[in-house]
Amino acid sequence: MQILANFINGEFLAPKGGRYLDNIEPASGKVYGQIPDSDEADLTLAIDAADKAFPAWSAMPLEQRADILTRISQRILERLEELAAAESKDNGKPLSLAKMVDIPRAASNFAFFAHACSQFSSEAHAMAGSAINYSLRQPLGIVGCISPWNLPLYLFTWKIAPALAAGNCVIAKPSEITPLTAYLLGEICNDAGLPPGVLSILHGRGADIGAALVSHPKIKGLSFTGGTATGKAIAQATAGQLKKVSLELGGKNPALVFADCDVDKTVDALVRASFANQGQICLCPSRLYIERPIYDRFKAAFVEKAVSLIPGDPAQVECKFGALVSQAHLNKVLGYIQLAKDEGGTLLCGGEQVQVPGRCAEGYFVKPTVFEGLDNSCRTNQEEIFGPVVTLQPFDTEEEALVMANDSQYGLASTLWTSDLARAHRLGEKLETGIVWVNCWLLRDLRTPFGGMKGSGLGREGGLEAMRFFTEVKNVCISFI
Ligand code: NAD
Numbered sequence: 001m002q003i004l005a006n007f008i009n010g011e012f013l014a015p016k017g018g019r020y021l022d023n024i025e026p027a028s029g030k031v032y033g034q035i036p037d038s039d040e041a042d043l044t045l046a047i048d049a050a051d052k053a054f055p056a057w058s059a060m061p062l063e064q065r066a067d068i069l070t071r072i073s074q075r076i077l078e079r080l081e082e083l084a085a086a087e088s089k090d091n092g093k094p095l096s097l098a099k100m101v102d103i104p105r106a107a108s109n110f111a112f113f114a115h116a117c118s119q120f121s122s123e124a125h126a127m128a129g130s131a132i133n134y135s136l137r138q139p140l141g142i143v144g145c146i147s148p149w150n151l152p153l154y155l156f157t158w159k160i161a162p163a164l165a166a167g168n169c170v171i172a173k174p175s176e177i178t179p180l181t182a183y184l185l186g187e188i189c190n191d192a193g194l195p196p197g198v199l200s201i202l203h204g205r206g207a208d209i210g211a212a213l214v215s216h217p218k219i220k221g222l223s224f225t226g227g228t229a230t231g232k233a234i235a236q237a238t239a240g241q242l243k244k245v246s247l248e249l250g251g252k253n254p255a256l257v258f259a260d261c262d263v264d265k266t267v268d269a270l271v272r273a274s275f276a277n278q279g280q281i282c283l284c285p286s287r288l289y290i291e292r293p294i295y296d297r298f299k300a301a302f303v304e305k306a307v308s309l310i311p312g313d314p315a316q317v318e319c320k321f322g323a324l325v326s327q328a329h330l331n332k333v334l335g336y337i338q339l340a341k342d343e344g345g346t347l348l349c350g351g352e353q354v355q356v357p358g359r360c361a362e363g364y365f366v367k368p369t370v371f372e373g374l375d376n377s378c379r380t381n382q383e384e385i386f387g388p389v390v391t392l393q394p395f396d397t398e399e400e401a402l403v404m405a406n407d408s409q410y411g412l413a414s415t416l417w418t419s420d421l422a423r424a425h426r427l428g429e430k431l432e433t434g435i436v437w438v439n440c441w442l443l444r445d446l447r448t449p450f451g452g453m454k455g456s457g458l459g460r461e462g463g464l465e466a467m468r469f470f471t472e473v474k475n476v477c478i479s480f481i
Contacts, residue, residue, distance in 0.1 A: 137166075
């Protein structure tokens with residue numbers, strides 16, 4: 001039984017209250033560890049440590065700070081195999097995916113922001129003949145970072161790295177469902193020479209330690225990724241304190257497939273995009289709109305490829321499709337599959353839980369599932385399922401596709417599949433999503449603004465957007481007349 005600890009002031013500490021939560025392996029359904037069920041007493045220790053660490057950390061020469069972040073990135077890569085195995089075990093994702101995507105990206109997050117902090121500059125505004133204004137960008141102080149379970153270390157570090165790079169001290173809370181790689185990050189930070197107290201990692205439930213972190217008056221900024229309902233609760237909890245908040249929330253992402261696309265390539269790309277991480281990536285397309293002349297061809301090829309993704313033990317190197325993250329999430333996804341049937345959808349493949357023989361017999365596996373024949377306004381097409389469930393709908397005109405794509409409370413990412421450049425630009429302007437990918441998906445340049453509109457969030461992460469979020473800007477105006 002693996003017992004995890006909080007990481008506070010460079011030390012691994014048991015929760016003050018002595019309470020723990022079970023950690024379950026999704027592929028086997030078995031408890032394999034325990035994590036601290038932290039409370040305000042643990043938060044107080046972390047805040048005190050951050051308070052002490054802040055003056056030296058925020059004043060450290062940039063090159064030195066960048067060196068530490070670079071070393072964290074290097075240590076992550078040195079421990080790639082171990083971290084990938086931990087991520088796969090904790091989350092149910094294929095080991096191959098954790099090795100190829102999650103862990104390398106966590107390392108890139110630190111490497112990227114190590115460079116970014118030494119390249120970040122502020123503005124000057126000259127008032128001809130009379131004065132010069134310049135802006136100072138200073139760290140906020142102590143900030144909170146809260147992340148979800150679907151891309152555990154990837155998203156945890158995507159917040160922590162820029163917050164540290166900008167000179168803040170950070171108190172971070174990973175999802176209680178996937179705590180393991182966050183725990184290991186504490187070891188890595190010590191090893192890389194991050195001074196004690198600069199980063200604390202507290203484990204526990206969102207409603208307890210998460211809510212306490214959000215509302216603590218010493219937390220000057222909060223970067224959150226998770227569900228839209230939680231994001232709204234956080235916005236309400238922080239409104240009275242007027243603290244800086246960045247919210248990256250849920251999605252229900254449209255894919256617009258035009259008859260002039262390369263159909264074979266598009267099918268390959270969209271099967272991968274829809275079912276990557278068992279459909280548990282906020283960016284996965286789940287509403288697929290296909291121009292009528294290629295609808296039947298696309299459907300046949302898409303379903304054939306989806307069926308070839310066989311759920312299996314994520315620890316096996318050949319596994320391409322693993323387990324859902326928890327029993328509760330499995331129940332939610334199965335509930336939506338039943339709803340799609342009740343709403344009159346035609347099931348084209350999947351639609352059921354599967355038992356993977358051997359050690360995974362009690363795991364949380366669902367086959368890739370595709371429906372057609374559902375109205376755009378039904379709940380299946382409007383609510384975030386966050387699992388391997390996709391709907392197909394035909395369309396006749398570009399305008400009709402655009403209206404259906406934008407008919408959503410969400411606005412995170414859309415994909416557009418066409419060889420018509422003018423159409424790509426036209427729709428790129430009109431789609432109501434924070435990200436529009438044309439003939440690609442999840443192609444990421446870390447300098448670009450990342451985030452959603454409407455119910456998908458407030459604010460942007462990535463590149464200089466993140467450096468701006470984690471700093472307070474001050475204008476200094478000097479008259480010379
Ligand atoms: P969640 O909102 O339940 O939890 C996210 C995190 O918030 C967890 O660490 C949780 O413990 C914490 N939390 C829960 N309640 C809290 C509260 N009241 N105060 C403070 N913290 C609280 O989300 P989840 O189920 O872990 O993740 C899935 C969701 O995340 C999906 O909706 C998905 O679309 C979204 N997501 C969005 C992005 C993005 O970049 N927009 C990326 C990944 C996931």
